[in-house]
Amino acid sequence: MINFRMSKMVFTILLRVLETRYNLQTLRNISSSEMLRIFLYILGTSAKISQCRERFQRSGSTISRHFANVLEKVSRMATDLIAPEDPFLLAQYPNKYDCIGAIDGTHIAAILPPNEQIPYMGRKGISTQNVMAVCDFNMCFTFVMAGWEGPAHDIRIFLNAIRDPKYKFPHPPNGKYYLVDYGYPQIKGYLGPYRDFMEYEDINWAYENIIDSENAHGRESDDDDDDDDDGDDDGESNNSSGFEMELTRDAIASSLMNSL
Structure with missing residues (x-):
């Protein structure tokens, strides 16, 4: 041990x-x-x-x-x-809001030779990897993208993971979605939290806790990077799929408010 x-x-x-x-x-x-x-x-x-x-x-x-x-x-x-246990699990996940998990990034210290540390050096003054993780509601990781430099933006890592078939990203089936934070584009299958409405804090709380509870000690969320934008989202957060997810989010919020 x-x-x-x-x-x-x-x-x-x-x-x-x-x-x-x-x-x-x-x-x-x-x-x-x-x-x-x-x-x-x-x-x-x-x-x-x-x-x-x-x-x-x-x-x-x-x-x-x-x-x-x-x-x-x-x-x-x-x-x-590190994959869904059953290929049909995502489509059959028993969740009344059709949410199948959450996605977030975390910074993990990277031990590198001095001459290779600069690209990994973030605002916190140490060399880190920016690791993207996907977690389901059984508290199991179903996907991990590691190796990116600490300063790399969440959007860049996310788009690389979902677009390149070699990474075998577990895409959400039609009608299902992941919870994501402000650092990711809101496109079909990926639902972001409300920014300014305190009455919907239960939705935001559900997202924040699902990944944070899985991050081991010594790792930290990079939520304070969320307002950055490297322009790599191809405008996807503003297209019709993003609007569709906004409607989904509004419907969930209304359901939660009506249940109070």
């Missing part, structure tokens, strides 16, 4: 999955178990290569090479795991 942030049982199961499904193989001079231990030790303790050299009695090049190898396997596993 101290070194790898997981129990022995979980470690053994993870190792077996990586070996059988993602082809993590023992090599002549190093076992698959040690490769995974190096990987988890670096992630769990933020250890540097020099610290790992001492801890595992391996050269820096060996540690770097096998860390990258395990990372590739785990990234493939993540693509398979």
Whole structure:
């Protein structure tokens, strides 16, 4: 638990999955178990290569090479795991307002060599990744877009995720939608909160809490970026699909007000 942030049982199961499904193989001079231990030790303790050299009695090049190898396997596993459990789940989600989840961004510290830190440096003075996450109402992540520089705007990351088929974004079925905040375009399938009406604060509260409750300690919402605009939304928030979502939002608000 101290070194790898997981129990022995979980470690053994993870190792077996990586070996059988993602082809993590023992090599002549190093076992698959040690490769995974190096990987988890670096992630769990933020250890540097020099610290790992001492801890595992391996050269820096060996540690770097096998860390990258395990990372590739785990990234493939993540693509398979971080997805809706059932391909038909989105269409059948039992929600009276047809909402299937929420989308938000969070900043996570990025550890980089000094000569690579500038592109990731945000207004908070540290290097971060801007990570977009999608969460359902079972409190499970169904999509994560990681790797973008901290200063990258939410809209740019969002549009890249939904437009590029290689990311396998779980698009909402017809008639369903995600809750998003001000940093995202309001287009068909993506419903933003009211900006100025206190009487509809229940809608905004539902959005804010669904992703915030999933963000681990050390991560922070980038809601204060919401008023920025990098002009990359192609005007989609002003088209007919955006108007359709406004009508949906008004209908939900009216329903909530009538139930009080």
